[in-house]
Structure formats: C-alpha cells, structure tokens
Amino acid sequence: MVAPGAVLVDNNRSAWQRNRHRPGWNALLEAIRAGGVRHVIVYHPDRLMRQPRDLEELLTLSEEHDITLHGQANRRDLSDPDDRFFLRVEVAHACRSSDDTSRRLRDALEDRARAGRPHSSGQRPYGYAADAVTVLELEAVIVREIYTRYLEGASPGVIARELNDRGEVTVSGVAWQPYAVRAVLASRHVTGVRVFRGEEAGEGDWPPIIDRGTWAEVQERRSYRASAYDRRGWRFYLLRGLVVCKRCGWRMAGSTSKDACYMCARHTYLGAERCHRRIGAARLEEFVSDAAVELLTQLDVSGAPRAATALSAADEAAISADEVELAELKDMWTHREISTREYRQMRKTIEDRISALYRKTIVRPTVEVLTGLVGADARAVWNQLADRGEVERLNAVLRFLFAAVIIDEHRAPRGGFDYSRIDIEPNPL
Template identity: 65%
Template sequence: MYCRISHVNDDDQTGVERQERICRDVAERLGLIVAEDQVVVDNNRSAWQHKRKRPGWDALLAEASQGRIRHVVPYHPDRLMRQPRDLEELLQIADDHDITLHGPANRRDLADPDDRFFLRLEVAHACRSSDDTSRRLIDSMIDRAKEGRPHTGRRRYGYDKTGMVVVSEEATIVREIFTRYLDGVSPVQLAKELYQRGEKTAEGRNWSAPRARDVLDSRHVAGIRVFRGEEIGDGEWPAILDRGMWQEVRERRAYRMTHAVSAAAAPGRPRMADCYPYRIATRRGDLTLVWRPGEGDAPDELAVDDLGRLLAFHDLETLREYCDRNGWEIVWEGEGTLDLGVVRRWVEHPDLGAVPAGLLLDAWNFFEDLSCSLKAGPPLPSQGPIHDSAYEKIFGGEALEPTAGEGAWTDEETAAVRELLRMGLGLWEQAVHRSGTG
C-alpha cells in the first residue's frame, strides 16, 4: 500500500491519512491482508522532481524486485508515479514478477499490454501536469527577479518571511558571524558558541556548522539579487552587510574550500561529513543518535543503516567505534539533548504541569527529521495552516501561556500540535523497535 502527498499544489491534495483509509477499504474489498510494515508513505515528497528521494517508493521497488509483492494498492497511479521512468522501472520488475495495481477506481495488471498502455497515458498526463506547474512557478520567479523582489520559500536568517524586512536581533548575529569568520573563527566554532548561547536558526533549530556556512554563503544578506544561481543585480530589500565584507568572506571561503578539498583527496584519507551526536532521553533510558544537518535546502537527517533502520546507540564508545569504522567525523562539542519523556507527559497528561515551548519545538523538528530519514513507517499528520500558525507562535516562547493573548495557541492549535507530537512519538517507538545499533 502506497500513499504520498507533495508540497507542490497538485490538483489532488488528499492527505496521506485519508489516502490510507481509502486504500485499506480497497484492500478489504479484495480480501487482501495488509500488515503495518506493508504500508509505505512518502509524506511531502514530490514524485515529479527527478532528484528528490522517495524512501517509500525505493523501499516498494526493493521489495517488488525480490518477489515479495504481488499487489500494490495506491490511492491513484499518479500518487505512485509522475515520471515515465518510474513506471518503466516498475514494469521492468513486473516482467519478472506478477504484480497488479489496485485503486479505488480501477485495476491494472502490469502483465497486460492494454493496461500497460493506459498506465503510460495516465503517467504521461501526470508528467505534463507537473511540467505545467513548474512552468508557472518559474514564470513567477522570473517576474519577481525582474522586479528586484526575493523568491519566497524558506525564511532566510536575518529577514522575515517576505525576505524584505530585516529582523534586527538576527541581523546582529549575521554581522557577528561574518566579522568573526574574517578574524579566523571556523564555522564549527561559531555554531558551537551560538548553540551554547541558546540562539536558534530561522527554522528554530540548534546551530550547526552547515547552518553557519549557509549564512556565510548567503548573497541575500548583501542585497544581491540571484536567479538560477546567477547574480542579476541589486535587490529591493535592505542589505545587512556591505558588499565589500561579503566579497571578502566569499574569497576567503573559496580559498579554504579549495585547500580543504585538496586535503580530503589525499591518498588514504576519506572525505568526511559533519555529524553530531544527539541524545534522546526517554523513560526507558537514553539513546544517542547521529544527526547530520542538510546543506542549503537539503533536509536534516538522522543516520540510518543500509536497511533503512535508525542507528541508535546506548553508549558513546559504541557510537565512536561505529563512526570510526565508517569514516564519519563526529563533532562532539555541544551535544544536543531532547527529553521525550517530558514531551510524552505533555501529550498524554497535559494537566500534570507546564513544559517549555522550546522543548515542544525541538520535538516537532526532531520528528520531522526522523520522518524524512526513515524509509518506512507511519507518517506524521499532513500539516496545514493551523500547524503553520502554531509553529510561528512557538518562537515567541508564550504559546503555552493562556494570558499571552494572540501569542498563545488556540485550543485548535494546541490540539493539532498535540496530535502531531503523538504521531511523532509513535514513529519514534517504531523506529527504536526496528533500530540497528553498532
């Protein structure tokens, strides 16, 4: 059983929970028994983007290629495939194994020439629809670039969501990062100090070396307009830094990166990625995970083994030995800790006492990283405007204070966050049950 919903505004945005309910109804009518580990989900994963990873889809293909799947029940073929190459890959596997697609409206036997023909038409139509959406988005971005306005999307550190208004407290930190980098302080040390001071990134996460590098590489803070990776002039928004300082940092970064790559390419020395230990405190004891921040727009990830199982360690020595064997460089300074025991208490027994809003934000971010990292497992609830407003309020630190007026969560927002965290705790329990440890 396969469910997916994308960030992109497809014509059909049916949530994965409802998709699963519909697919289970279909399976029940057909007399098919679906175990929990036979439900694969790609929540907020586009099937149109060529380079976007879909762990659920990859897991489904792996199982099918081993002959372990005879029936696939998607909500609709375009939830499963929006690129012809995806369909051809599945058909190639079906040539060796008898596979049938079932859906609410039709049934497709992948060995039947007529069904294969109609599937190719449906996928081609879905691909055309995605191309049309892409063209409209690109046209919109070109118009914004010509007008000197920034592209919308993920909030840039130092600016509000529009990218046009400077956030003064963050702008001070941006200047600090650039100035101290020119003084010789590394991104790792900068991130460590910001973490120790309790500062957060634009997404409300702890600082890490890749996040500090993102700020150093940002042309937005210098008021530089960019389209498709090319500088095309000055933006209409206020710059936080003067162009001279930004250029000096860029040249220093290029010099250091060149020498770092040369050193990493030396014989017998593998290139390593930044990894951070992340301790999870629970009522049954502590586990330490390996957290890897994403570069640029790439999502943060928690390390998994070759089978897609979460790597969880009971002691640091075992973690250290595992990382040494795999050539992973661990940044030990400033180990993060998340107390899921307190989060569970708030979710299951909200009347037992208050919890810090920041803890719930950390748990929210953690569960999203966990969901993106695992190849299979129950999805987090689809997030909509109610979650967006709750997420924004949590930065003020008063989301759980009833007397905070408009800064406090409404009953609806509180219920939405509690349900999301409840699902996150379930995902965590399942991940730990299946986890691999060194």
C-alpha cells in the same frame, strides 16, 4: 478488505520527481519481487507512476508475476498488451502534464527573482523574519558582529565559540558551529541582493544588513585564507580513506599541522558533537604497512583467477544447453502447451542458472593490483616504492587489502603510543 500492513503510503512525495526517494513505492516493488502481491489498488495509475521508467519497471516485474492494477474507475491487467498500451499512454500524458506544471513553476520563480522578491523556502535566512524581508534587529546585530569579528581576524570556530558562550542560537535553535558561521559569511541575502540559480538577479526588495563593500572584503579575505591554508606544509597521508573513528563512525583525515596525525572529521564541531580523537600518523602508518607487508609475504596469488577469467568448457556447454531449453520453453508457451505462469516460473529458474555461471567471471583483480608485491620480496619491493615516493600506489594496495583501520580510545599512559587501539578490518581476497 485490505490488511493494514499491506497499505503503502508516500505522503507528500511526488511521483514525478526523478530523484525523489519513495519508500512506499520501493516497498511495493520488493513485495512484488518476493511473490507476495497479485493485485495493486491505487486511486489512479498516474498517482502511482508519473514517469515512464516507473511503469516500465512495474511491467518488467509483471512478466514474472501475474499483477493486476486496480484504479478508481478501471483495472489493468499488466500482462494484457492492450492494457499495457493504455497505461503507457496515461503515464506519458501524466508526465507531460507534470512537465508543463514544472515549467510554469520555474517561470514563476524566475519572474519573482527578476521582481526582486525573496525566495520563499522552508527556513528563513538568519537576521530576517519568516517573510525574508523584515529585519530582526537582535539577529542583525549578531550578523554584523560576525562580519566585524571575521575582518578582525577571528576564525569561524572562534566566532561560533563566542556566540555559544553568550547563549546565542542559530535560526534552527541549535548551538553555533563553524559551518553555520561560514554560511552567514557567504550569504548574499544579507546584502539585499537577489540570487537566482547561483547568479545575481538584481536588487532585492528587502533592506540589507551588510553593505556590499563589507561583503566583498570578507569574500576576498576568505579566498586569501583558503589559499594560505593550502600553502601550509603538505604530506601525503598513506592511509587516506581508510582510518575510521570508532566513537562516532566518521572518517579520520590527515591534519595540516606540523605534527602529522589523523583526526576525526568532527574535531571542528563545538559542544557535545565535537570529537577530539586523533592518532599519530607516522606510527600508525608504519604499523598498518607492516601488517600489509606480512600479509603480502604470505599471500599466494599464483593460482588466483585474473579479472578477465573465461568460462570453462563445461560452463559454456551448460549455458548453451540452458539457452536451448529456454528456446524450447518459449515454443511450448507459444503453442499454449504450458500456461503463462508455468512459463515464467520455469524461465526464471533457467535464467538464474545462467546468471550464476556468468558470475564466476566476476572476481577481484588480485593479480593486477598486487603484481610484484607478493612473496618473499614483499618487504624490499614495498620499501622501494616508498623510497621512490609512489605513495598513491601503496595507498591503493592498502585499500585493496583492508576495508578500514578503526581507531578506539587511547588507554596507554600519557605520551605512549597505544597499539591496542588499532583494529584492522581486512577485505576478502
């Protein structure tokens, strides 16, 4: 009997797709690494592994643990060379079969696109029924309204707000957000054009909701608005990549408005998901810079190891001794003086010791990043960098010193700057 907790399932998750996340497979590998698994039972090995790299990963683990793989009609001892050979052949055949199936599917999709039939995905396009062909007139009216309002100068945020005020919902049944409006504006499906792999494949066999001229005009307007947006007053935000909203955990980005500030990335959302948290950029940057300068003034890196630290003579001697011991251990195993299990256990112990010694050379490059910035002259050097406009260098130093600058809600009287809402999380040095 197999205990229920030892059953690992990956329903509807293809073992062939290289980038597919498979929680059950990952849990199996972790259980093997933990030493809690000796036998693996599957319907057939090619149901478990359809990529050679998966098999090789399992075989690598089997070198440290005695693993037997049981299938419907056979079992494979992963430490046996013959069984490993047959498994590699089976998995290679399964991979080839999956490649053939994938190629046939891609060809079928291409034929479907050339014939003008719509792409059948999990979610229907807004304005059309589930078959992506039949127009839903109530939604089509909204699609036309979105295009008309945009050409009249309304932004996606304004359009989304107007739709929500009337109780309209998206194809998912949720409130409209600016990104959903932009998706409708970018859709080629509403023009009756079939797109395949990002390129126009021809006329679709469904009726359009928006004519091509209107769609092209909207794309030109979108491009113009984007370029106009980019031409607004620009400043480098010194804390870019560091400021985090404590309420929702999202990054806070610099604004493009006249009053420079850091705003939560969810400030463009509508409804309950919207976050209005913001903080003035100038005072925040001054506060964090002062904290950095104070830390740099007190920091002593004179004895800090450099990134290219070499092993000491004692460590090198210890590694050499361990390597000799590994060779002797392998010789004992070759002459059957110790069992495979004993060999694997002792080899792992020695290899772990060697890895621990090599890890001593992996250090944060404190000296390289902070060169010339530490000590009593830290304030003067910092100001010189700022005066010369070397803000990228200052940002790099701040990100090296600090993991995050967390912003809480404002509690001070209106109009005042609340320093108590700022929490600086340091990096280990």
